[in-house]
Amino acid sequence: MFEGVEEVWMDGEFVDFEDATTHVLSHALHYGTGVFEGVRCYDTAKGSAVFRWDEHLDRFYQSAKPYDMEIPFDRDELTEATLELIRREGLDSCYIRPLAFRGHGPLGVDPRGAPVSVTVAVWPWGAYLGEEALEEGVDVAVSSWRKHASSQIPTNSKTTGAYVNSVLASLEADSNGYVEAIVLNKEGNVAEGPGENLFLVRDGELYTTGLSESILDGITRQSVIEIAEDLGYEVHDTVSISRGELYTADELFFTGTAAEVTPIRSVDDNVIGEGTKGPVTDEIQTKFFEVIEDAPEAYADWFTPV
Numbered sequence: 001m002f003e004g005v006e007e008v009w010m011d012g013e014f015v016d017f018e019d020a021t022t023h024v025l026s027h028a029l030h031y032g033t034g035v036f037e038g039v040r041c042y043d044t045a046k047g048s049a050v051f052r053w054d055e056h057l058d059r060f061y062q063s064a065k066p067y068d069m070e071i072p073f074d075r076d077e078l079t080e081a082t083l084e085l086i087r088r089e090g091l092d093s094c095y096i097r098p099l100a101f102r103g104h105g106p107l108g109v110d111p112r113g114a115p116v117s118v119t120v121a122v123w124p125w126g127a128y129l130g131e132e133a134l135e136e137g138v139d140v141a142v143s144s145w146r147k148h149a150s151s152q153i154p155t156n157s158k159t160t161g162a163y164v165n166s167v168l169a170s171l172e173a174d175s176n177g178y179v180e181a182i183v184l185n186k187e188g189n190v191a192e193g194p195g196e197n198l199f200l201v202r203d204g205e206l207y208t209t210g211l212s213e214s215i216l217d218g219i220t221r222q223s224v225i226e227i228a229e230d231l232g233y234e235v236h237d238t239v240s241i242s243r244g245e246l247y248t249a250d251e252l253f254f255t256g257t258a259a260e261v262t263p264i265r266s267v268d269d270n271v272i273g274e275g276t277k278g279p280v281t282d283e284i285q286t287k288f289f290e291v292i293e294d295a296p297e298a299y300a301d302w303f304t305p306v
């Protein structure tokens with residue numbers, strides 16, 4: 001995955017890949033006190049550009065808030081560091097991973113004595129669930145692990161430690177022979193995938209779980225809502241979706257920076273629709289890829305040129 005990656009930006013400097021290390025007594029290693037982002041840079045018709053960088057930066061700073069973590073670099077500094085890193089690595093398209101974490105300081109649950117480190121790494125990355133998944137769809141299973149409620153760990157914050165929930169759901173899905181999991185929330189309704197939001201199509205309208213369902217406020221989710229509305233679809237984005245509705249949906253698909261727009265062809269071995277990418281999913285996915293390939297004028301503010 002990291003073959004050919006030469007440098008990582010770390011606390012204000014570009015350091016060699018092998019030197020981008022931290023102490024074993026870092027607070028984040030023990031207590032999960034880090035926040036991160038996952039962003040894509042696309043090779044668009046108008047040149048390399050980072051997709052929805054401003055929104056990812058907004059979420060990065062917001063993620064740190066509940067943890068009383070001040071990120072010691074401002075937006076311009078992180079933007080310049082990231083764009084320069086992409087240029088130095090010579091990448092036209094890539095995945096971008098900003099991370100802020102509590103480093104080596106006093107080791108107790110209270111994090112405030114531990115310094116905050118900030119890093120950005122970039123690397124080449126294709127389709128997360130595979131090219132075939134984008135065309136044919138994926139087989140998923142409802143996880144026996146529930147998503148933690150936002151009253152336990154804020155789910156609108158992309159916190160490193162909280163991702164053990166996603167790790168458990170992914171491990172379970174994989175060991176049972178599924179590509180991905182769907183995680184229910186504490187109430188037993190649909191939350192999201194381990195790294196994706198979920199959309200359901202019924203009678204030509206779109207439904208996606210609301211922010212109070214213990215989900216991450218996905219930036220691809222926001223983009224797909226906008227694209228779908230621009231295409232004339234009615235989108236219901238504050239709803240609860242029950243487990244049973246998954247099985248009877250006309251179409252289902254995941255959205256995420258990694259998964260982009262990935263159709264779901266079965267849930268718990270129940271075939272969804274025709275068992276392949278449905279027509280609404282196809283139209284939205286096609287438009288999504290057109291937007292990231294062309295960076296058209298109508299969506300120009302979604303792109304930050306490298």
Ligand SMILES: Cc1ncc(COP(=O)(O)O)c(C=O)c1O
Binds near residue numbers: 166192193195216256
């Ligand atoms: C738990 C979870 N839900 C949803 C998403 C999708 O969010 P985005 O579209 O911003 O990548 C992600 C990925 O970041 C995630 O980790």
